[in-house]
Each structure stands twice: as C-alpha cells, then as structure tokens.
Amino acid sequence: AAKAAGKSAYRTCTPALRESAVTRAELIADLRRAVDEKQLELEFQPIVDLDTGLVRSAEALVRWRHPRLGLLSPGRFLPLAEETGLILPIDRWVIHEACQAAAVWRHSSPDATVAVNIAAAHLRRPDLIATVTGATAAAGLAPRALTLELTESALIEGSEAVLDRLRQLRELGIRIAIDDFGTGYSSLSYLHRIPATELKIDRSFVARLDEDARAYATVNMVSTLAEAFDLRVVAEGVETDRQHDAVAAIGCAHGQGYLYGRPGSLADLRSSFPGS
Numbered sequence: 521a522a523k524a525a526g527k528s529a530y531r532t533c534t535p536a537l538r539e540s541a542v543t544r545a546e547l548i549a550d551l552r553r554a555v556d557e558k559q560l561e562l563e564f565q566p567i568v569d570l571d572t573g574l575v576r577s578a579e580a581l582v583r584w585r586h587p588r589l590g591l592l593s594p595g596r597f598l599p600l601a602e603e604t605g606l607i608l609p610i611d612r613w614v615i616h617e618a619c620q621a622a623a624v625w626r627h628s629s630p631d632a633t634v635a636v637n638i639a640a641a642h643l644r645r646p647d648l649i650a651t652v653t654g655a656t657a658a659a660g661l662a663p664r665a666l667t668l669e670l671t672e673s674a675l676i677e678g679s680e681a682v683l684d685r686l687r688q689l690r691e692l693g694i695r696i697a698i699d700d701f702g703t704g705y706s707s708l709s710y711l712h713r714i715p716a717t718e719l720k721i722d723r724s725f726v727a728r729l730d731e732d733a734r735a736y737a738t739v740n741m742v743s744t745l746a747e748a749f750d751l752r753v754v755a756e757g758v759e760t761d762r763q764h765d766a767v768a769a770i771g772c773a774h775g776q777g778y779l780y781g782r783p784g785s786l787a788d789l790r791s792s793f794p795g796s
C-alpha cells in the first residue's frame with residue numbers, strides 16, 4: 521500500500537515539480553542577462569513631508585521588464601537574485617541609476633534625496649563603499665543626497681566590519697535608513713551602534729493603526745524613539761486618510777504610501793507634487 525501511495529504521489533507531483541523547476545532555472549538564466557540587456561527599471565515612490573505636503577525624497581524600487589512575463593515586481597525575482605548572488609550586480613545597477621536620477625532631480629530641487637534598498641549580501645562586501653562612492657561621483661551627486669535603506673535583519677547579522685563600513689559611509693555623508701523598522705528582532709541596543717539617520721516604520725503597523733491599540737502604541741513609540749535619537753521618521757504604507765491623520769497626529773514627520781503616490785517615474789512624481 522505504501523508503495524502504491526508513493527507511486528501515485530510521484531505521478532501527481534512530478535509535472536508540477538518539473539514545471540516549477542524549469543521556470544526557476546529559466547528565470548535564473550534570464551536574470552543573469554537582465555542587467556546587461558537593460559531589462560531592469562527603476563520606479564520612484566514619493567516620501568511626503570507631512571507638515572508641508574512637499575516631496576523632497578523618493579525611494580527607488582527595482583522592476584524587471586521580462587521579455588515574456590512582463591513587468592515583474594521585486595517579490596518575484598529578488599529572492600532568486602539573493603540565492604544566486606545576482607543581487608550584487610542588480611543592486612549596483614540600482615545604486616548607479618538612482619544616483620543619476622537624483623542628480624537630475626536636484627537641478628530643479630537642490631535638496632532632494634533618493635533612497636535605495638541594499639541587500640544583506642551587499643552590506644557584507646568591503647567594496648560597498650567603492651560602489652556607492654563610485655556611483656555618487658559618476659553622477660556628480662553630493663553623498664548626502666543618497667540614502668541607503670537597510671533592513672533590521674541585515675543589520676543584525678552584521679559583524680563589526682559591517683558597522684565599520686556603515687560608519688565610514690556615514691562619515692562620507694551618505695544617509696542610512698533602517699527599513700521595515702519593528703519587524704526584525706530589534707534590540708534597542710543596536711540603535712546606539714548603527715549610525716542611522718532615519719527609521720522607516722513598517723507598513724504592517726500603519727495598516728493596523730485603526731483597529732489595533734498595540735499597533736498604535738508601536739508607531740507612537742518608534743516616533744518618540746526617533747525624536748530622542750534625532751532620526752528622521754517615515755511611516756510606510758499609508759493608504760487611507762485615517763491612517764494619514766493618525767500618523768500625523770502621532771508626530772511622524774514623513775509618510776510614504778499609495779495615498780500620496782504609487783511608485784512611478786520621477787517625471788510623474790514631480791508633476792503630481794508641484795514644487796518638488
């Protein structure tokens with residue numbers, strides 16, 4: 521009976537397994553070519569100053585225009601990129617492009633800044649500093665116009681060498697944001713060690729602000745913490761007027777989310793926020 525069950529399980533599982541294996545292998549092969557074949561694109565999402573309504577910063581988010589599958593979001597291909605190490609050339613491309621875009625934006629908005637997401641693997645690389653300074657120099661961009669977004673988990677696995685690297689970047693003027701703040705195993709002690717300039721409150725807390733007193737307390741606490749540490753705070757994932765009102769009442773200085781603008785071209789961002 522066990523044998524029969526094994527056989528039928530084999531029969532029913534194999535096609536699906538084979539298909540997903542092929543798709544995965546193909547995707548990896550395709551991803552290897554994506555950078556060289558210029559299939560990656562950046563979108564920019566506005567980060568709004570909640571006092572003035574002005575936009576002086578934006579987050580660069582990568583997309584992959586796959587020749588057959590269409591526009592893929594990072595969730596579809598970044599995990600594969602991380603497994604295969606392809607995340608390194610992708611992130612390098614992103615840093616480079618984001619600096620170029622920031623430089624153009626700053627012609628009309630001299631204090632604008634652009635944020636890029638940095639994978640954990642990149643943080644562990646000594647050449648991260650050379651990559652970043654190379655990109656700002658090539659774009660003629662002031663280092664203070666670039667923010668690196670790092671997740672708590674990437675930081676927590678970070679060694680003393682990683683912290684050193686971040687301090688060096690910070691000394692050069694590069695800004696450092698802790699992304700998705702509150703979702704990792706954050707020990708408050710690491711806030712003292714990481715030379716951060718900014719906390720981004722994860723959107724899972726913002727989403728539950730209305731109905732969950734603990735989510736409200738979390739946003740409130742992070743906001744208070746940010747003030748005490750002299751860090752800029754951004755509430756992520758603001759989708760409704762009620763959420764906007766709540767984060768503004770709590771005292772978050774900045775917001776990011778579909779309510780203000782979805783990721784899009786920098787030109788679109790600038791036309792929907794006059795004065796940006």
Ligand code: C2E
Nearest residue numbers: 581582593594614637638639757758759776777778779783
């Ligand atoms: P993240 O850095 O936390 O970026 C914010 C994500 O939330 C983006 O998803 C954005 O489109 C989405 N978002 C913004 N506002 C809202 C909202 O109001 N509601 C909802 N439901 N979602 C909102 P996206 O572009 O799919 O990126 C997902 C994640 O992929 C990013 O999360 C980041 O961790 C990673 N990522 C994106 N681009 C890059 C990149 O160039 N390099 C690396 N290493 N990671 C990247």
Ligand code: MG
Nearest residue numbers: 579637669699
């Ligand atoms: Mg981010």
Ligand code: MG
Nearest residue numbers: 699700720756
């Ligand atoms: Mg985030």
Ligand code: MG
Nearest residue numbers: 699700722723
């Ligand atoms: Mg996120």
